[in-house]
Amino acid sequence: MRKFSKLTIMTAAMILAIIAAGVTAGARAEAPESVGGIVPVPGARTTGFIEVADTGDGAARIPVSIIMGVEKGPTLALVGGTHGYEYAPVMGLQIVARKIDPAKLSGTVIIVHVANMPSFLGRTIYYSPADGANLNRVYPGKADGTLSQRIANAITTQVIEQADYLVDMHSGDGNEDLRPYIYMPVTGNSEMDAKIKGMALAFGLDHIVIDKRDNLPADASLYTDMTGLTRGIPSMTTEAGRVGSTEPDLVRKNVDGVMNLLRHLKMLPGEERPPQPTVWLGEFSVVASPADGMFIASVRGGHTVAEGGVLGQLVDFFGEPIATIRAPFAGMVNYVIATPPMRKGEPVAMVSKIVADE
Ligand SMILES: [Zn+2]
Structure with missing residues (x-):
């Protein structure tokens, strides 16, 4: 990514x-x-x-x-x-x-x-x-x-x-x-x-x-x-x-x-497959981790979330909660970190706004 x-x-x-x-x-x-x-x-x-x-x-x-x-x-x-x-x-x-x-x-x-x-x-x-x-x-x-x-x-x-x-x-x-x-x-x-x-x-x-x-x-x-x-x-x-x-x-x-x-690109012969119906994504945000710790995701890539919806929980190395990580706006989760290690400032998830067309 x-x-x-x-x-x-x-x-x-x-x-x-x-x-x-x-x-x-x-x-x-x-x-x-x-x-x-x-x-x-x-x-x-x-x-x-x-x-x-x-x-x-x-x-x-x-x-x-x-x-x-x-x-x-x-x-x-x-x-x-x-x-x-x-x-x-x-x-x-x-x-x-x-x-x-x-x-x-x-x-x-x-x-x-x-x-x-x-x-x-x-x-x-x-x-x-x-x-x-x-x-x-x-x-x-x-x-x-x-x-x-x-x-x-x-x-x-x-x-x-x-x-x-x-x-x-x-x-x-x-x-x-x-x-x-x-x-x-x-x-x-x-x-x-x-x-x-x-x-x-x-x-x-x-x-x-x-x-x-x-x-x-x-x-x-x-x-x-x-x-x-x-x-x-x-x-x-x-x-x-x-x-x-x-x-x-x-x-x-x-x-x-x-x-x-x-x-x-006409580099190979044959009919181009017609474009599929496409979901267009506009403004996007990469949500960064506020601290070192372990991240436990509540969503998966492809899920839709509400504004403020929970993306997951950041806990410390003893399992004590540090922060609940939330979506900055309503949209689709392009990706979310699915393994525990999390460094401060690194991405937790990317969320995109869904728009009608391009
Ligand atoms: Zn990559």
């Missing part, structure tokens, strides 16, 4: 300034010559690693598949494992890599199977064991930074900046009971926003958060998807999976979403 997000409003002028600084969104129709040294082959799937060298705090290998069609077309980048305990998209992307027939593909698909290998192998939620950083807060990264910053730099320069479309695929982290949804960025650029909306509806998780964004500069884009947006690339973040699960239904949501997105 994109935790610690807070609702912010930016003016259309601010957003247009960002977009103007980027490039016009659109298919470049030329495949990358190389992705971190991995050379695409027309009509084939190629695999390899983007190597992130050890400059003092460890190395990382980023496993990448590149599926290159015979016909020209756009380049779609799919990033899994930005958070290392979010397994449903990671498992889904392994299936996607085999399911796409290069002979039928127009354009190129770059799949980052596990963006954050230190976190994945270290089995950590949110933060890298190498430097304590959240990979989805250090973009576009730094070539001479900490390991997470160097990973972000490699993905920015090798993957994102070579793509025409970008999807950062998340799920409920190892501690998050999450109901699947999409963050649909709204930038204020109508051409860009129409493309992103088309992508979101095609992915089809049937709950979409209208995500009005901070005015972030390209050199401090923080998020994977914002790194794409600030470079003129239609981008979004999907959330499908919960508490680190690999349940087949959750994996399948990721696979089906990507395959339908490929048809929507």
Whole structure:
């Protein structure tokens, strides 16, 4: 998930300034010559690693598949494992890599199977064991930074900046009971926003958060998807999976979403599945914990709550109550922390207002 997000409003002028600084969104129709040294082959799937060298705090290998069609077309980048305990998209992307027939593909698909290998192998939620950083807060990264910053730099320069479309695929982290949804960025650029909306509806998780964004500069884009947006690339973040699960239904949501997105982008033949009826979510709030302790949730991801409705109870390490955590407004619980450890300031739950349409 994109935790610690807070609702912010930016003016259309601010957003247009960002977009103007980027490039016009659109298919470049030329495949990358190389992705971190991995050379695409027309009509084939190629695999390899983007190597992130050890400059003092460890190395990382980023496993990448590149599926290159015979016909020209756009380049779609799919990033899994930005958070290392979010397994449903990671498992889904392994299936996607085999399911796409290069002979039928127009354009190129770059799949980052596990963006954050230190976190994945270290089995950590949110933060890298190498430097304590959240990979989805250090973009576009730094070539001479900490390991997470160097990973972000490699993905920015090798993957994102070579793509025409970008999807950062998340799920409920190892501690998050999450109901699947999409963050649909709204930038204020109508051409860009129409493309992103088309992508979101095609992915089809049937709950979409209208995500009005901070005015972030390209050199401090923080998020994977914002790194794409600030470079003129239609981008979004999907959330499908919960508490680190690999349940087949959750994996399948990721696979089906990507395959339908490929048809929507005309990269694969076949009818695009018609958009499903979608629940639109507007203003959202990430409720933070007031103290260290243990959290016991009263709701689950997908539940609706009243304003002031109980989300759960925070207790101390002896079980004595510290606080009852309540919803800031009526809405739907996107996710709630489903395991006991709770640190002051970390998310307890995300609640979104349900709106009639976008
Ligand atoms: Zn995540």
